Amino acid sequence: MIVQALKGYLLHLGIEKRVSEATMRAYEGDVVQFTDHLRAGLSREPDFSDAEPLAVRSFLGRLSRDGYSKRSVARKIASLRSFFAYCADRGLCAADPTIGISAPKTGRSLPVFASVQAMNRMMEIPPLDTMRGLRDRAVLEILYGTGMRLSELAGCSVGSCDFERGTIAVVGKRNKERVLPLGGKAAEHLRRYLEARYRASPAVFESRAGLGAFLGPALREPLVAGRGGERISKRTIQRIVRRYLEHAASLARMSPHVLRHTFATHLLDAGADLRAVQELLGHASLSTTQIYTHVTTERLRAVFDKAHPRS
Structure with a gap:
Protein backbone atom coordinates (compact mmCIF):
# COMPACT_ATOMS: atom_id res chain seq x y z
CA MET A 1 0.00 0.00 0.00
CA ILE A 2 1.26 3.44 -0.90
CA VAL A 3 0.16 4.93 2.43
CA GLN A 4 2.32 2.53 4.47
CA ALA A 5 5.29 3.01 2.15
CA LEU A 6 5.00 6.77 2.57
CA LYS A 7 5.52 6.46 6.33
CA GLY A 8 8.77 4.58 5.81
CA TYR A 9 9.85 7.05 3.15
CA LEU A 10 9.37 10.00 5.49
CA LEU A 11 11.46 8.27 8.17
CA HIS A 12 14.12 7.69 5.51
CA LEU A 13 14.11 11.39 4.62
CA GLY A 14 14.29 12.53 8.21
CA ILE A 15 16.83 10.07 9.59
CA GLU A 16 19.04 9.05 6.67
CA LYS A 17 18.75 12.03 4.33
CA ARG A 18 18.38 14.54 7.19
CA VAL A 19 16.14 16.83 5.18
CA SER A 20 14.35 19.71 6.86
CA GLU A 21 10.86 19.40 8.28
CA ALA A 22 9.56 21.81 5.64
CA THR A 23 10.98 19.66 2.83
CA MET A 24 9.49 16.53 4.37
CA ARG A 25 6.07 18.17 4.54
CA ALA A 26 6.34 19.26 0.90
CA TYR A 27 7.30 15.75 -0.29
CA GLU A 28 4.57 14.18 1.81
CA GLY A 29 1.97 16.59 0.44
CA ASP A 30 2.96 15.85 -3.15
CA VAL A 31 2.73 12.07 -2.70
CA VAL A 32 -0.59 12.37 -0.84
CA GLN A 33 -1.95 14.57 -3.64
CA PHE A 34 -0.97 11.95 -6.22
CA THR A 35 -2.53 9.20 -4.09
CA ASP A 36 -5.75 11.21 -3.86
CA HIS A 37 -5.72 11.49 -7.66
CA LEU A 38 -5.46 7.70 -7.94
CA ARG A 39 -8.19 7.19 -5.34
CA ALA A 40 -10.66 9.32 -7.32
CA GLY A 41 -11.09 6.58 -9.92
CA LEU A 42 -11.18 3.64 -7.52
CA SER A 43 -13.55 2.15 -4.96
CA ARG A 44 -10.64 1.07 -2.74
CA GLU A 45 -7.34 2.33 -1.42
CA PRO A 46 -4.83 2.68 -4.27
CA ASP A 47 -1.77 0.46 -4.33
CA PHE A 48 1.39 0.39 -6.42
CA SER A 49 -0.28 -1.49 -9.27
CA ASP A 50 -2.43 1.60 -9.83
CA ALA A 51 0.58 3.91 -10.05
CA GLU A 52 1.38 3.43 -13.72
CA PRO A 53 3.11 5.94 -16.03
CA LEU A 54 -0.27 6.76 -17.56
CA ALA A 55 -1.61 7.64 -14.10
CA VAL A 56 1.37 9.91 -13.48
CA ARG A 57 0.81 11.69 -16.80
CA SER A 58 -2.88 12.03 -15.99
CA PHE A 59 -1.95 13.59 -12.64
CA LEU A 60 0.40 16.08 -14.28
CA GLY A 61 -2.26 17.00 -16.82
CA ARG A 62 -4.70 17.72 -14.02
CA LEU A 63 -2.16 19.92 -12.27
CA SER A 64 -1.72 21.97 -15.44
CA ARG A 65 -5.47 22.31 -15.90
CA ASP A 66 -5.79 23.43 -12.28
CA GLY A 67 -3.37 26.29 -12.94
CA TYR A 68 -0.24 25.04 -11.20
CA SER A 69 2.91 26.79 -12.36
CA LYS A 70 5.62 24.91 -14.24
CA ARG A 71 7.87 25.27 -11.21
CA SER A 72 5.27 23.66 -8.93
CA VAL A 73 4.66 20.81 -11.38
CA ALA A 74 8.40 20.21 -11.68
CA ARG A 75 8.73 20.02 -7.91
CA LYS A 76 5.88 17.51 -7.65
CA ILE A 77 7.50 15.33 -10.31
CA ALA A 78 10.75 15.45 -8.33
CA SER A 79 8.87 14.42 -5.18
CA LEU A 80 7.21 11.47 -6.91
CA ARG A 81 10.47 10.44 -8.58
CA SER A 82 12.24 10.40 -5.21
CA PHE A 83 9.43 8.46 -3.53
CA PHE A 84 9.10 5.79 -6.21
CA ALA A 85 12.88 5.39 -6.50
CA TYR A 86 12.92 4.68 -2.75
CA CYS A 87 10.09 2.15 -3.14
CA ALA A 88 11.66 0.43 -6.16
CA ASP A 89 15.03 0.10 -4.38
CA ARG A 90 13.29 -1.71 -1.52
CA GLY A 91 11.15 -3.94 -3.70
CA LEU A 92 7.91 -2.25 -2.66
CA CYS A 93 6.91 -1.63 -6.27
CA ALA A 94 7.78 -3.48 -9.46
CA ALA A 95 8.96 -0.41 -11.35
CA ASP A 96 9.30 3.35 -11.02
CA PRO A 97 6.36 4.88 -12.96
CA THR A 98 8.11 8.25 -13.25
CA ILE A 99 10.92 6.90 -15.45
CA GLY A 100 10.73 8.54 -18.86
CA ILE A 101 8.52 11.38 -17.64
CA SER A 102 10.30 14.72 -17.93
CA ALA A 103 9.58 17.82 -15.92
CA PRO A 104 8.44 20.99 -17.69
CA LYS A 105 11.25 23.41 -18.39
CA THR A 106 11.18 26.37 -16.05
CA GLY A 107 12.99 29.59 -16.70
CA ARG A 108 15.04 30.49 -13.67
CA SER A 109 13.73 33.74 -12.21
CA LEU A 110 16.24 36.22 -10.87
CA PRO A 111 16.23 36.86 -7.11
CA VAL A 112 14.38 39.89 -5.79
CA PHE A 113 16.65 42.18 -3.78
CA ALA A 114 16.66 45.68 -2.32
CA SER A 115 19.15 48.50 -2.74
CA VAL A 116 21.69 49.54 -0.12
CA SER A 255 9.92 38.19 2.70
CA PRO A 256 12.93 37.23 4.84
CA HIS A 257 14.40 35.52 1.77
CA VAL A 258 14.57 38.90 0.05
CA LEU A 259 17.06 39.97 2.74
CA ARG A 260 19.07 36.82 2.04
CA HIS A 261 19.06 37.64 -1.69
CA THR A 262 20.04 41.22 -0.88
CA PHE A 263 22.91 40.06 1.34
CA ALA A 264 24.37 37.91 -1.45
CA THR A 265 23.85 40.49 -4.19
CA HIS A 266 25.48 43.29 -2.22
CA LEU A 267 28.49 41.10 -1.40
CA LEU A 268 29.03 40.21 -5.06
CA ASP A 269 28.48 43.81 -6.13
CA ALA A 270 31.33 44.74 -3.79
CA GLY A 271 33.64 42.13 -5.32
CA ALA A 272 33.23 39.21 -2.91
CA ASP A 273 34.45 35.79 -4.06
CA LEU A 274 31.62 33.58 -5.33
CA ARG A 275 32.77 30.52 -3.38
CA ALA A 276 32.94 32.53 -0.17
CA VAL A 277 29.36 33.67 -0.74
CA GLN A 278 28.40 30.03 -1.38
CA GLU A 279 29.79 29.04 2.03
CA LEU A 280 28.09 31.94 3.79
CA LEU A 281 24.73 31.01 2.27
CA GLY A 282 25.19 27.31 2.98
CA HIS A 283 24.58 26.27 -0.63
CA ALA A 284 25.59 22.69 -1.39
CA SER A 285 26.19 23.53 -5.05
CA LEU A 286 27.98 26.51 -6.55
CA SER A 287 25.41 26.59 -9.36
CA THR A 288 22.78 27.67 -6.83
CA THR A 289 24.90 30.66 -5.85
CA GLN A 290 25.70 31.57 -9.46
CA ILE A 291 22.18 32.91 -9.98
CA TYR A 292 23.36 36.03 -8.14
CA THR A 293 26.06 36.63 -10.74
CA HIS A 294 23.28 36.92 -13.32
CA VAL A 295 21.73 39.65 -11.18
CA THR A 296 24.92 41.69 -11.05
CA THR A 297 25.61 41.10 -14.77
CA GLU A 298 22.14 42.31 -15.75
CA ARG A 299 22.56 45.41 -13.59
CA LEU A 300 25.89 46.19 -15.24
CA ARG A 301 24.28 45.73 -18.64
CA ALA A 302 21.47 48.12 -17.70
CA VAL A 303 24.01 50.73 -16.57
CA PHE A 304 25.96 50.29 -19.81
CA ASP A 305 22.86 50.56 -22.01
CA LYS A 306 21.77 53.70 -20.20
CA ALA A 307 25.09 55.50 -19.95
CA HIS A 308 27.40 54.47 -22.79
CA PRO A 309 27.10 56.58 -25.96
CA ARG A 310 27.61 53.56 -28.21
CA SER A 311 25.41 51.08 -26.39
Whole structure:
Protein backbone atom coordinates (compact mmCIF):
# COMPACT_ATOMS: atom_id res chain seq x y z
CA MET A 1 0.00 0.00 0.00
CA ILE A 2 1.26 3.44 -0.90
CA VAL A 3 0.16 4.93 2.43
CA GLN A 4 2.32 2.53 4.47
CA ALA A 5 5.29 3.01 2.15
CA LEU A 6 5.00 6.77 2.57
CA LYS A 7 5.52 6.46 6.33
CA GLY A 8 8.77 4.58 5.81
CA TYR A 9 9.85 7.05 3.15
CA LEU A 10 9.37 10.00 5.49
CA LEU A 11 11.46 8.27 8.17
CA HIS A 12 14.12 7.69 5.51
CA LEU A 13 14.11 11.39 4.62
CA GLY A 14 14.29 12.53 8.21
CA ILE A 15 16.83 10.07 9.59
CA GLU A 16 19.04 9.05 6.67
CA LYS A 17 18.75 12.03 4.33
CA ARG A 18 18.38 14.54 7.19
CA VAL A 19 16.14 16.83 5.18
CA SER A 20 14.35 19.71 6.86
CA GLU A 21 10.86 19.40 8.28
CA ALA A 22 9.56 21.81 5.64
CA THR A 23 10.98 19.66 2.83
CA MET A 24 9.49 16.53 4.37
CA ARG A 25 6.07 18.17 4.54
CA ALA A 26 6.34 19.26 0.90
CA TYR A 27 7.30 15.75 -0.29
CA GLU A 28 4.57 14.18 1.81
CA GLY A 29 1.97 16.59 0.44
CA ASP A 30 2.96 15.85 -3.15
CA VAL A 31 2.73 12.07 -2.70
CA VAL A 32 -0.59 12.37 -0.84
CA GLN A 33 -1.95 14.57 -3.64
CA PHE A 34 -0.97 11.95 -6.22
CA THR A 35 -2.53 9.20 -4.09
CA ASP A 36 -5.75 11.21 -3.86
CA HIS A 37 -5.72 11.49 -7.66
CA LEU A 38 -5.46 7.70 -7.94
CA ARG A 39 -8.19 7.19 -5.34
CA ALA A 40 -10.66 9.32 -7.32
CA GLY A 41 -11.09 6.58 -9.92
CA LEU A 42 -11.18 3.64 -7.52
CA SER A 43 -13.55 2.15 -4.96
CA ARG A 44 -10.64 1.07 -2.74
CA GLU A 45 -7.34 2.33 -1.42
CA PRO A 46 -4.83 2.68 -4.27
CA ASP A 47 -1.77 0.46 -4.33
CA PHE A 48 1.39 0.39 -6.42
CA SER A 49 -0.28 -1.49 -9.27
CA ASP A 50 -2.43 1.60 -9.83
CA ALA A 51 0.58 3.91 -10.05
CA GLU A 52 1.38 3.43 -13.72
CA PRO A 53 3.11 5.94 -16.03
CA LEU A 54 -0.27 6.76 -17.56
CA ALA A 55 -1.61 7.64 -14.10
CA VAL A 56 1.37 9.91 -13.48
CA ARG A 57 0.81 11.69 -16.80
CA SER A 58 -2.88 12.03 -15.99
CA PHE A 59 -1.95 13.59 -12.64
CA LEU A 60 0.40 16.08 -14.28
CA GLY A 61 -2.26 17.00 -16.82
CA ARG A 62 -4.70 17.72 -14.02
CA LEU A 63 -2.16 19.92 -12.27
CA SER A 64 -1.72 21.97 -15.44
CA ARG A 65 -5.47 22.31 -15.90
CA ASP A 66 -5.79 23.43 -12.28
CA GLY A 67 -3.37 26.29 -12.94
CA TYR A 68 -0.24 25.04 -11.20
CA SER A 69 2.91 26.79 -12.36
CA LYS A 70 5.62 24.91 -14.24
CA ARG A 71 7.87 25.27 -11.21
CA SER A 72 5.27 23.66 -8.93
CA VAL A 73 4.66 20.81 -11.38
CA ALA A 74 8.40 20.21 -11.68
CA ARG A 75 8.73 20.02 -7.91
CA LYS A 76 5.88 17.51 -7.65
CA ILE A 77 7.50 15.33 -10.31
CA ALA A 78 10.75 15.45 -8.33
CA SER A 79 8.87 14.42 -5.18
CA LEU A 80 7.21 11.47 -6.91
CA ARG A 81 10.47 10.44 -8.58
CA SER A 82 12.24 10.40 -5.21
CA PHE A 83 9.43 8.46 -3.53
CA PHE A 84 9.10 5.79 -6.21
CA ALA A 85 12.88 5.39 -6.50
CA TYR A 86 12.92 4.68 -2.75
CA CYS A 87 10.09 2.15 -3.14
CA ALA A 88 11.66 0.43 -6.16
CA ASP A 89 15.03 0.10 -4.38
CA ARG A 90 13.29 -1.71 -1.52
CA GLY A 91 11.15 -3.94 -3.70
CA LEU A 92 7.91 -2.25 -2.66
CA CYS A 93 6.91 -1.63 -6.27
CA ALA A 94 7.78 -3.48 -9.46
CA ALA A 95 8.96 -0.41 -11.35
CA ASP A 96 9.30 3.35 -11.02
CA PRO A 97 6.36 4.88 -12.96
CA THR A 98 8.11 8.25 -13.25
CA ILE A 99 10.92 6.90 -15.45
CA GLY A 100 10.73 8.54 -18.86
CA ILE A 101 8.52 11.38 -17.64
CA SER A 102 10.30 14.72 -17.93
CA ALA A 103 9.58 17.82 -15.92
CA PRO A 104 8.44 20.99 -17.69
CA LYS A 105 11.25 23.41 -18.39
CA THR A 106 11.18 26.37 -16.05
CA GLY A 107 12.99 29.59 -16.70
CA ARG A 108 15.04 30.49 -13.67
CA SER A 109 13.73 33.74 -12.21
CA LEU A 110 16.24 36.22 -10.87
CA PRO A 111 16.23 36.86 -7.11
CA VAL A 112 14.38 39.89 -5.79
CA PHE A 113 16.65 42.18 -3.78
CA ALA A 114 16.66 45.68 -2.32
CA SER A 115 19.15 48.50 -2.74
CA VAL A 116 21.69 49.54 -0.12
CA GLN A 117 19.71 52.75 0.35
CA ALA A 118 16.52 50.79 1.00
CA MET A 119 18.30 48.66 3.58
CA ASN A 120 19.57 51.76 5.35
CA ARG A 121 16.06 53.25 5.38
CA MET A 122 14.56 50.04 6.72
CA MET A 123 17.02 49.80 9.59
CA GLU A 124 16.07 53.27 10.84
CA ILE A 125 12.36 52.48 11.16
CA PRO A 126 12.11 50.28 14.30
CA PRO A 127 11.85 52.42 17.48
CA LEU A 128 14.72 51.60 19.81
CA ASP A 129 12.91 52.73 22.97
CA THR A 130 10.67 49.65 23.09
CA MET A 131 11.42 45.94 23.53
CA ARG A 132 9.56 45.17 20.32
CA GLY A 133 11.53 47.76 18.39
CA LEU A 134 14.83 46.46 19.73
CA ARG A 135 13.83 42.92 18.79
CA ASP A 136 12.73 43.91 15.29
CA ARG A 137 15.93 45.86 14.62
CA ALA A 138 18.01 42.89 15.78
CA VAL A 139 16.05 40.54 13.49
CA LEU A 140 16.53 42.80 10.46
CA GLU A 141 20.23 43.37 11.13
CA ILE A 142 20.90 39.65 11.59
CA LEU A 143 19.04 38.54 8.47
CA TYR A 144 20.63 41.17 6.23
CA GLY A 145 24.02 41.04 7.96
CA THR A 146 24.48 37.26 7.81
CA GLY A 147 22.28 36.03 4.96
CA MET A 148 20.92 33.24 7.13
CA ARG A 149 17.59 31.60 6.37
CA LEU A 150 14.38 32.33 8.23
CA SER A 151 14.37 28.85 9.80
CA GLU A 152 17.99 29.22 10.86
CA LEU A 153 17.30 32.41 12.79
CA ALA A 154 14.22 30.90 14.44
CA GLY A 155 16.36 27.98 15.62
CA CYS A 156 19.19 30.06 17.11
CA SER A 157 19.76 30.19 20.87
CA VAL A 158 21.74 32.70 22.93
CA GLY A 159 24.55 30.16 23.02
CA SER A 160 24.74 30.27 19.21
CA CYS A 161 26.48 33.65 19.48
CA ASP A 162 30.11 34.28 20.30
CA PHE A 163 30.35 38.02 20.77
CA GLU A 164 34.09 37.92 21.47
CA ARG A 165 34.83 36.26 18.14
CA GLY A 166 31.99 38.01 16.33
CA THR A 167 30.36 34.83 15.07
CA ILE A 168 27.01 33.07 15.14
CA ALA A 169 26.47 29.33 14.57
CA VAL A 170 23.41 28.20 12.62
CA VAL A 171 21.98 24.82 11.67
CA GLY A 172 20.95 24.78 8.03
CA LYS A 173 19.49 22.26 5.61
CA ARG A 174 20.18 18.59 6.33
CA ASN A 175 21.18 19.68 9.85
CA LYS A 176 24.51 21.03 8.63
CA GLU A 177 26.03 23.59 10.97
CA ARG A 178 28.02 26.55 9.74
CA VAL A 179 29.55 29.49 11.56
CA LEU A 180 28.83 32.94 10.15
CA PRO A 181 30.55 36.26 10.84
CA LEU A 182 28.38 38.57 12.92
CA GLY A 183 29.00 42.09 11.66
CA GLY A 184 29.37 45.13 13.88
CA LYS A 185 25.85 46.49 13.39
CA ALA A 186 24.18 43.10 13.83
CA ALA A 187 26.22 42.39 16.98
CA GLU A 188 25.49 45.85 18.40
CA HIS A 189 21.73 45.62 18.02
CA LEU A 190 21.56 41.98 19.09
CA ARG A 191 23.48 42.87 22.24
CA ARG A 192 21.16 45.79 22.98
CA TYR A 193 18.13 43.54 22.56
CA LEU A 194 19.53 40.82 24.84
CA GLU A 195 20.50 43.38 27.47
CA ALA A 196 16.94 44.74 27.47
CA ARG A 197 15.52 41.23 27.82
CA TYR A 198 17.80 40.50 30.73
CA ARG A 199 16.93 43.74 32.53
CA ALA A 200 13.22 43.01 32.06
CA SER A 201 13.36 39.52 33.57
CA PRO A 202 16.77 38.41 34.88
CA ALA A 203 15.28 35.60 36.97
CA VAL A 204 13.69 34.00 33.92
CA PHE A 205 17.00 33.80 32.10
CA GLU A 206 18.89 32.43 35.09
CA SER A 207 16.33 29.96 36.42
CA ARG A 208 15.57 28.04 33.22
CA ALA A 209 19.01 26.53 32.83
CA GLY A 210 20.97 27.89 35.77
CA LEU A 211 23.87 28.77 33.51
CA GLY A 212 25.05 32.36 33.40
CA ALA A 213 26.41 33.38 30.03
CA PHE A 214 26.07 36.78 28.36
CA LEU A 215 24.74 39.06 31.10
CA GLY A 216 23.05 36.07 32.71
CA PRO A 217 20.88 34.62 29.90
CA ALA A 218 21.07 30.85 29.76
CA LEU A 219 22.73 29.47 26.67
CA ARG A 220 19.62 27.52 25.75
CA GLU A 221 17.35 30.57 25.77
CA PRO A 222 15.98 31.47 22.30
CA LEU A 223 18.07 34.13 20.63
CA VAL A 224 14.91 35.93 19.53
CA ALA A 225 11.83 35.53 21.70
CA GLY A 226 8.11 35.95 21.25
CA ARG A 227 5.86 37.88 23.62
CA GLY A 228 5.81 35.16 26.26
CA GLY A 229 9.53 34.49 26.11
CA GLU A 230 9.07 31.43 23.90
CA ARG A 231 11.10 30.86 20.74
CA ILE A 232 9.93 33.26 18.03
CA SER A 233 7.84 31.66 15.28
CA LYS A 234 8.74 31.74 11.60
CA ARG A 235 5.45 33.49 10.89
CA THR A 236 6.34 36.30 13.31
CA ILE A 237 9.71 36.80 11.63
CA GLN A 238 7.94 36.98 8.26
CA ARG A 239 5.60 39.66 9.61
CA ILE A 240 8.50 41.66 11.03
CA VAL A 241 10.33 41.73 7.71
CA ARG A 242 7.22 42.57 5.70
CA ARG A 243 6.22 45.37 8.10
CA TYR A 244 9.47 47.28 7.65
CA LEU A 245 10.52 46.30 4.15
CA GLU A 246 7.29 47.52 2.57
CA HIS A 247 7.97 50.98 4.06
CA ALA A 248 11.52 51.08 2.70
CA ALA A 249 11.30 49.56 -0.79
CA SER A 250 8.91 48.79 -3.63
CA LEU A 251 9.53 45.14 -4.42
CA ALA A 252 7.58 42.28 -5.96
CA ARG A 253 8.14 40.24 -2.79
CA MET A 254 8.47 41.17 0.87
CA SER A 255 9.92 38.19 2.70
CA PRO A 256 12.93 37.23 4.84
CA HIS A 257 14.40 35.52 1.77
CA VAL A 258 14.57 38.90 0.05
CA LEU A 259 17.06 39.97 2.74
CA ARG A 260 19.07 36.82 2.04
CA HIS A 261 19.06 37.64 -1.69
CA THR A 262 20.04 41.22 -0.88
CA PHE A 263 22.91 40.06 1.34
CA ALA A 264 24.37 37.91 -1.45
CA THR A 265 23.85 40.49 -4.19
CA HIS A 266 25.48 43.29 -2.22
CA LEU A 267 28.49 41.10 -1.40
CA LEU A 268 29.03 40.21 -5.06
CA ASP A 269 28.48 43.81 -6.13
CA ALA A 270 31.33 44.74 -3.79
CA GLY A 271 33.64 42.13 -5.32
CA ALA A 272 33.23 39.21 -2.91
CA ASP A 273 34.45 35.79 -4.06
CA LEU A 274 31.62 33.58 -5.33
CA ARG A 275 32.77 30.52 -3.38
CA ALA A 276 32.94 32.53 -0.17
CA VAL A 277 29.36 33.67 -0.74
CA GLN A 278 28.40 30.03 -1.38
CA GLU A 279 29.79 29.04 2.03
CA LEU A 280 28.09 31.94 3.79
CA LEU A 281 24.73 31.01 2.27
CA GLY A 282 25.19 27.31 2.98
CA HIS A 283 24.58 26.27 -0.63
CA ALA A 284 25.59 22.69 -1.39
CA SER A 285 26.19 23.53 -5.05
CA LEU A 286 27.98 26.51 -6.55
CA SER A 287 25.41 26.59 -9.36
CA THR A 288 22.78 27.67 -6.83
CA THR A 289 24.90 30.66 -5.85
CA GLN A 290 25.70 31.57 -9.46
CA ILE A 291 22.18 32.91 -9.98
CA TYR A 292 23.36 36.03 -8.14
CA THR A 293 26.06 36.63 -10.74
CA HIS A 294 23.28 36.92 -13.32
CA VAL A 295 21.73 39.65 -11.18
CA THR A 296 24.92 41.69 -11.05
CA THR A 297 25.61 41.10 -14.77
CA GLU A 298 22.14 42.31 -15.75
CA ARG A 299 22.56 45.41 -13.59
CA LEU A 300 25.89 46.19 -15.24
CA ARG A 301 24.28 45.73 -18.64
CA ALA A 302 21.47 48.12 -17.70
CA VAL A 303 24.01 50.73 -16.57
CA PHE A 304 25.96 50.29 -19.81
CA ASP A 305 22.86 50.56 -22.01
CA LYS A 306 21.77 53.70 -20.20
CA ALA A 307 25.09 55.50 -19.95
CA HIS A 308 27.40 54.47 -22.79
CA PRO A 309 27.10 56.58 -25.96
CA ARG A 310 27.61 53.56 -28.21
CA SER A 311 25.41 51.08 -26.39
